Amino acid sequence: AQSVTQLGSHVSVSEGALVLLRCNYSSSVPPYLFWYVQYPNQGLQLLLKYTTGATLVKGINGFEAEFKKSETSFHLTKPSAHMSDAAEYFCAVSDEAARQLTFGSGTQLTVLP
Amino acid sequence: GAGVSQTPSNKVTEKGKYVELRCDPISGHTALYWYRQSLGQGPEFLIYFQGTGAADDSGLPNDRFFAVRPEGSVSTLKIQRTERGDSAVYLCASSLTGTSTDTQYFGPGTRLTVL
Numbered sequence: 001a002q003s004v005t006q007l008g009s010h011v012s013v014s015e016g017a018l019v020l021l022r023c024n025y026s027s028s029v030p031p032y033l034f035w036y037v038q039y040p041n042q043g044l045q046l047l048l049k050y051t052t053g054a055t056l057v058k059g060i061n062g063f064e065a066e067f068k069k070s071e072t073s074f075h076l077t078k079p080s081a082h083m084s085d086a087a088e089y090f091c092a093v094s095d096e097a098a099r100q101l102t103f104g105s106g107t108q109l110t111v112l113p
Numbered sequence: 114g115a116g117v118s119q120t121p122s123n124k125v126t127e128k129g130k131y132v133e134l135r136c137d138p139i140s141g142h143t144a145l146y147w148y149r150q151s152l153g154q155g156p157e158f159l160i161y162f163q164g165t166g167a168a169d170d171s172g173l174p175n176d177r178f179f180a181v182r183p184e185g186s187v188s189t190l191k192i193q194r195t196e197r198g199d200s201a202v203y204l205c206a207s208s209l210t211g212t213s214t215d216t217q218y219f220g221p222g223t224r225l226t227v228l
């Protein structure tokens with residue numbers, strides 16, 4: 001069975017500061033990893049995904065994430081936070097057999113002026 | 114183009130009643146997923162369709178929940194004898210091919226409240 005742990009249900013950063021949202025996964029087979037963002041009253045939107053190949057993945061809005069197999073992690077980063085980044089972020093995992101996504105419990109990002 | 118749409122956006126019902134939630138996927142997408150998101154939690158998988166057939170319904174919590182996709186496009190999630198614990202946001206997603214690496218596109222959800 002797969003699982004995802006997101007450390008920190010709430011993260012606050014100052015505008016212009018580094019954003020780091022943590023995600024660790026558990027999977028007995030090679031995982032596919034995803035980060036989604038959810039703005040209030042909107043659907044989940046894909047930020048980026050790792051399937052195979054390069055372990056550093058770049059996504060939309062300046063976000064990137066690095067797949068580290070040895071650490072079973074897929075942390076999301078952005079060098080400089082913007083007010084518009086305030087939202088809830090979800091990490092998710094699937095694999096070749098499981099077509100559905102297994103989500104973490106989410107991290108609410110607050111950006112302070 | 115149009116994204117995934119869900120109707121209604123909000124549904125309030127009384128305990129014991131029957132409800133239907135509708136999902137219109139992106140045109141041409143063969144795969145359709147239903148998830149349920151409780152307050153403060155991430156979405157949890159309910160059921161996955163490939164075309165008209167339910168390829169995986171292992172996430173349905175009990176036999177009060179049922180979903181159909183008769184023509185391989187629109188899907189309806191049906192909940193019988195609703196309970197207060199069914200209150201949640203029900204999310205629908207679609208993907209082009211249904212492979213594990215394919216991006217799932219989510220609708221805005223239906224917020225169900227059972228009084």
